[in-house]
Amino acid sequence: MNVLLSSIGTRGEVQPVLALALELRALGHHASLCVPPNDEHWVESFGLRCFPIGPDLEKGLRGAGGDPAKPFKPTPEQRRQLGVATVRHQFQVLGEAARGCDLVVGAGALQIAARSVAEALGIPYVFAAYCPVTFPSPEYPPLKMGIPHPQWLPAIGRVRRSPSRERRRFRLLWKDEARSFNEAFLVTLNEERAKLGLTAVDSVKPHIFTERPWLCADPVLAPDASGAGVQIVQAGAWFLPDPSALPDDLERFLANGEPPVYFGFGSMRGSQRTGRVLLEAARAVGLRAIFSRGWGNLEAADAGSDCISIGDVNHERLFVRVAGVVHHGGAGTTTAAARAGQPQIIAPHMYDQFYFARRVQTLGVGVYAPRREHLTVNTMISALRKCSSADMKARARALANRIIPNGATIAAERLAREFGGRS
Known part of the structure; x- marks a missing residue:
């Protein structure tokens, strides 16, 4: 089985899919990765094929001119242009990387193109999240960059509302969040799908997540969020074994x-x-x-x-x-x-x-x-x-003692059982 694993994020988001790739290889399968360019050489050091995707995140997060105190703050028009360029770039890179593959695994909520590429090639697609609150639910609010919701703040000083009122408010917040995501990506996503002969989708996030997403997080530390409305597969966090000595x-x-x-x-x-x-x-x-x-x-x-x-x-x-x-x-x-x-x-x-x-x-x-x-x-x-x-x-x-130590192994074995018959 040939598997393409894609993760667009920092080292902490790339490391789990690298762990999964190594476990798949140990089972006799072939895995390649799409990751940001700043992690390309690191991935290749494990003997895995790597396709750089997206911007150099380390350079971006270090700030303007390498100064962490001067982060890049795009204008609304720059954000729009960035969203368009992101989707088109993903289709280009993933379309090339997925040729000859039997399965595509996309990790993280920015996997705009992965499912469409897999659909065009007629192969399965699995979405994986790193945290249960990635998925919409009336039990909690959406996550926003740098803006903690009171639900996630320490209990002291919280404004307490009735559970039913909280759920209604959370549903509205998730609708607003979905609308913002669609404004950023939906038009370009459907334009790229049309080029591949695929029908348009109505909303970006449900399309990305599928009805059966995977959660690579420990069930004790980050349990499956009840009421999320999807069937979540959870088998533990995906740890990358590291034999290196300390300096x-x-x-x-x-x-x-x-x-x-x-x-x-x-x-x-x-x-x-x-x-x-x-x-x-x-x-x-x-x-x-x-x-x-x-x-x-x-x-x-x-x-x-x-x-x-x-x-x-x-x-x-x-x-x-x-x-x-x-x-x-x-x-x-x-x-x-x-x-x-x-x-x-x-x-x-x-x-x-x-x-x-x-x-x-x-x-x-x-x-x-x-x-x-x-x-x-x-x-x-x-x-x-x-x-x-x-x-x-x-x-x-x-x-x-309660943390599952071999989540990546469990996930690799499950992928092999469910999709390995295609190769």
């Missing part, structure tokens, strides 16, 4: 004292102020600190023997050796920290990060912190102390 300087730092706290915001933007706040808070509670630079160049405010700054490292090896994990709330980092049995502090920035912040708080294994720009030394001190409590540490360790 020597990090090993020496870990061996030279008590377990430190990990600070890292992945692909999110950072600032010098953030580094100062985090380091001062860690020192106030007597913790050493590891700063993961990420795309935002997060750094320790001042060098010292109690802190170290690092690049990309093996989270699987590192997280089991720290005192806690402070991060942005990406699905991958949240699951990796849960799998390591560590308490977490999540300062969400956008999208599903608010959901995961609320989930770790609900499960009693972490703290929902303010967004990065609103973090203060005092709020971080309070959060670090909560994460240091014996009760929270015990709950985090107990949760680790």
Whole structure:
């Protein structure tokens, strides 16, 4: 079986489909990937064929001229043009990449063209999401970039409404969200479908998601959202095994004292102020600190023997050796920290990060912190102390035993059973 896997997002969104590709290869199948150009060489280092798709996300998220403090803010007309160009580019790249394939798997809500390409070729298509709240439901509101809904905020200060009123309001919000998505992509999607001899679709998201989407998230940490109106297939998060050792300087730092706290915001933007706040808070509670630079160049405010700054490292090896994990709330980092049995502090920035912040708080294994720009030394001190409590540490360790460790293997085996007879 030849499978094309496509994911248009940051490293945390590419890594799960890479894990799935490797599991498919271990079963004797062939897999190739469509991912952003900044991850092309990384994917190819595993001996997999890669088709670059979309923009260089790392360059874009680092900000204008490489300055994380100056993000690109398109005008409405630029957004419209970007939407048109995105759809046309996806049809071009995926149309070429899917030739000779038996199955297309599209991961993430920006897979505008994947289903249409598979339909034109007469092959199956599977959509996979990284978080249950990707799917419309009257049980929760839609996710919007950088705009947390009160449903995802800490319970203190929430305006409480009756359940029936909440559901009515959520349905209206999902209709508005679908309308916005259609305005951005529907016309161009149907123009490209017509070129392939396909009929027009009425709405973009139901077309992308299908009636039987897959959810590559752990069922304990991110359970299937009841009432979503679709039949969801969920078998756990898709972890990428990483055999790489930790850098020597990090090993020496870990061996030279008590377990430190990990600070890292992945692909999110950072600032010098953030580094100062985090380091001062860690020192106030007597913790050493590891700063993961990420795309935002997060750094320790001042060098010292109690802190170290690092690049990309093996989270699987590192997280089991720290005192806690402070991060942005990406699905991958949240699951990796849960799998390591560590308490977490999540300062969400956008999208599903608010959901995961609320989930770790609900499960009693972490703290929902303010967004990065609103973090203060005092709020971080309070959060670090909560994460240091014996009760929270015990709950985090107990949760680790419930996380499914082989979700990518389960998913690969299921794909092979359901679609492998075509090759």
